[in-house]
Amino acid sequence: MxxxxxxxxxxxxxxxxxxxxxxxxxxxxxxxxxxxxxxxxxxxxxxxxxxxxxxxxxxxxxxxxxxxxxxxxxxLSALERGISGIGDFANDSGLHLRIGMQASVAVRVMPMVTAAVAQDTKDLRLSLVEGAHTDLVTRLRDGQLDVVLGLQGPPESMGDLSFTQIYTEALVIVAAPGHALQNRPELQKIIDWPVIYPPPEDPIRPAVRRFLVSAGVPLPPMRIETSSFAFGLSRTLEGGALWIAPQGLVAPYVARGDLIQLGIDMSSTAGPIGLMSRAGEDQTLTARLLLPILRDCLSDESSG
Missing domain, CATH: 1.10.10.10 (Winged helix-like DNA-binding domain superfamily/Winged helix DNA-binding domain)
Structure with missing residues (x-):
């Protein structure tokens, strides 16, 4: 050298x-x-x-x-992982997995995963980072994260990453109970309301745009572009607004009756959710540990 x-x-x-x-x-x-x-x-x-x-x-x-x-x-990534590993040895903290997660995974999957880890792998320490796709894959490339869980990004953002699909997830449109479209859900009428809409860097945006174009619906003129779960939930609960969101992100709130899901078929927007890691590396210990846990949790969810 x-x-x-x-x-x-x-x-x-x-x-x-x-x-x-x-x-x-x-x-x-x-x-x-x-x-x-x-x-x-x-x-x-x-x-x-x-x-x-x-x-x-x-x-x-x-x-x-x-x-x-x-x-x-x-x-640089190898050096970052080496430094992190030394820190773990020094702290005698056992195995440390750093997981990046998109919002829908944080809501739907990770509570089950962390409960399973706590029960079955007691010497495993998890660090969870929630964020947008672009930020998470940048951290993954930098060696700050071991894996990222979420929707597969566009090809230009995945060139040096590998992706293992775990499940698929469609998008839905939700609103506060009592919304005018609750009993007469018409896709063409969403443009009459404020719509919480994914921003350009959000990987779900292309699927939303294709869905609307195929239905002959223009971009909602009163759209609010954000990936913020906190804002989307708060603004929708206030009433009036519609929120286009991943099904797993809002499912608990729909189940409790805090939100209602409009009866509009958006199954064509289903996209692959999975585990992203750095390409060209042997399957990491993180991936080998996480994949069976993830699949077991989702299997239990489906059977339940």
């Missing part, structure tokens, strides 16, 4: 490659733009080739840069 390559070279290269911007990468790494530019120049001098090129649209990887990125990324 070339001993001239330092950690700061790899951090700068990976950050610029992901963000496609020297400016944003410098901000993320708490560097000045001249400093990060010098660091990249040093790295390109060491490897004796151009890794990045700038153009009007931003920063692009050269073929050599694209090849080198996977190795630089894997090196």
């Amino acid at each position: 070339n001993t001239r390559i330092k950690l700061r070279h790899l951090q700068a290269f990976v950050a610029i490659s992901r963000l496609r911007s020297f400016k944003h990468a410098a901000k993320q790494l708490f560097l000045t733009q001249p400093a990060i530019s010098r660091t990249m120049a040093e790295l390109e001098d060491i490897v004796r080739c151009r890794l990045l090129v700038r153009d009007r649209s931003g920063v692009e990887l050269t073929p050599q840069g694209a090849f080198f990125l996977s190795f630089a990324d894997a090196t």
